Amino acid sequence: MYGGNAVNVLVTGASGFIGGAFLRRFSSLEGVSLCGVGRRPDADLPASVRYCALALDRLEQLDFMPDVVVHAAGRASPWGSTRDYYRDNAETTRQVVNFCNNRGFPRLIFISSAAVYYRFEHQLNLRESDPVGPAFTSEYGRSKRQAEQLVEAYRGEKTIFRPCAVFGDGDRLLFPPLLAAARKGQLVRLLAEDIKAQADIMHVDALCDYIMRAVTHPRLRLCYNISANCSVETESLLREVLQQLGLPQPVRTVRLRSALRFAGALELLWRWLPLAGEPPITRFGVAVFGYAATLNVTAMLDDFGPPLVDFTPSLRAFLQEYQERNP
Numbered sequence: 001m002y003g004g005n006a007v008n009v010l011v012t013g014a015s016g017f018i019g020g021a022f023l024r025r026f027s028s029l030e031g032v033s034l035c036g037v038g039r040r041p042d043a044d045l046p047a048s049v050r051y052c053a054l055a056l057d058r059l060e061q062l063d064f065m066p067d068v069v070v071h072a073a074g075r076a077s078p079w080g081s082t083r084d085y086y087r088d089n090a091e092t093t094r095q096v097v098n099f100c101n102n103r104g105f106p107r108l109i110f111i112s113s114a115a116v117y118y119r120f121e122h123q124l125n126l127r128e129s130d131p132v133g134p135a136f137t138s139e140y141g142r143s144k145r146q147a148e149q150l151v152e153a154y155r156g157e158k159t160i161f162r163p164c165a166v167f168g169d170g171d172r173l174l175f176p177p178l179l180a181a182a183r184k185g186q187l188v189r190l191l192a193e194d195i196k197a198q199a200d201i202m203h204v205d206a207l208c209d210y211i212m213r214a215v216t217h218p219r220l221r222l223c224y225n226i227s228a229n230c231s232v233e234t235e236s237l238l239r240e241v242l243q244q245l246g247l248p249q250p251v252r253t254v255r256l257r258s259a260l261r262f263a264g265a266l267e268l269l270w271r272w273l274p275l276a277g278e279p280p281i282t283r284f285g286v287a288v289f290g291y292a293a294t295l296n297v298t299a300m301l302d303d304f305g306p307p308l309v310d311f312t313p314s315l316r317a318f319l320q321e322y323q324e325r326n327p
Contacts, residue, residue, distance in 0.1 A: 008033045009215055010066035010106075012096060013073030014051055015040035017170045018111060022070065022208040023049045032215075035064045038073070056092045059099040066103065068215045071096045072111045074147070076173055078138060078285055079270075079278035085143035093147035097154050105156030109214050112148050114162045114200070114225065114295060115141035120260065120283070122195055122292040128162070128223040128299060138284035152222065159214060161207075163226040164295055165288070167318055168204030175241075175322065182242055186280075187250035189235065190259055190290040196235065198292040202228035203314035206307045213304040221303065225295040228311040234289055244319050256290040 013019035014036025020043060023036050027046035035050040036043060037059070043051050052062060056073060073096075075088035093110065100108055117126050118137040136142040151158050167174050181187050190197070210226050242249055263286050266279040 011036045014038040015043035019072035056095040085139040089143035090146040108158040159220040160223045164200035182247040189253045200227040206309035230311040231294040
């Protein structure tokens with residue numbers, strides 16, 4: 001693809017969870033020159049990685065000519081205003097696309113989210129061709145779809161990754177809040193009316209491997225679902241995680257629809273008053289643990305092959321490290 005020359009890769013969100021993990025994982029890879037941009041003054045990256053603390057609306061100041069841009073920056077929190085999400089996910093993507101337009105149309109890999117699919121219902125075997133919107137379970141999902149549409153209009157080569165939930169060192173959104181609630185005895189069992197909740201989940205290293213494969217793959221599709229190719233029953237997974245960490249199991253049971261109504265009331269309260277921080281639970285969070293949502297990853301497997309990082313050992317190792325850091 002690059003005529004035998006080293007490939008220059010620019011990563012946005014380099015001081016964040018996924019961008020930082022990618023740069024650390026491939027910092028010593030031969031034939032790749034890595035440059036990251038992020039909001040924090042220091043990203044704690046290896047010396048071989050060039051890092052610039054730079055807002056995306058100032059990307060034109062960057063002295064780097066990328067062959068590939070991995071756009072991993074954005075707001076991933078399950079709570080925030082419509083304006084915040086649009087600014088941090090859609091508007092920043094517009095800035096990255098403009099940068100690419102002015103730098104010779106490098107390959108653009110956008111890290112979106114499977115949240116663009118989600119509805120308040122069970123969704124099994126979701127495919128890239130399945131409808132997205134117009135209703136979303138969160139402003140996060142809506143803003144990610146807005147960003148996808150900007151990428152789709154980019155005239156250079158591009159692809160959109162829609163990864164499932166991601167865990168690993170640096171994760172602040174999936175396991176840490178869940179485990180903190182477990183320590184306080186605040187977790188409940190969600191009772192759905194029909195089928196048990198299922199989810200796809202993967203280690204950040206597995207996602208990074210797929211991003212690197214997309215960097216060098218000769219020809220990319222417009223969109224890929226990305227997962228560990230291993231769907232799990234949510235309640236069983238939670239039970240095993242809590243057991244491994246020695247944390248209390250939930251004893252209360254709440255019907256899913258009741259939990260959604262309660263979370264919706266809290267969201268209204270937080271927006272009307274408004275209150276600082278975020279509600280203790282959100283409808284998006286309830287839906288993630290209450291509904292089944294699994295991805296069809298046939299395109300991923302056909303083009304990139306199976307995950308190099310197995311799900312079960314990576315989860316056990318992550319939990320062991322978490323336990324050592326949080327005795």
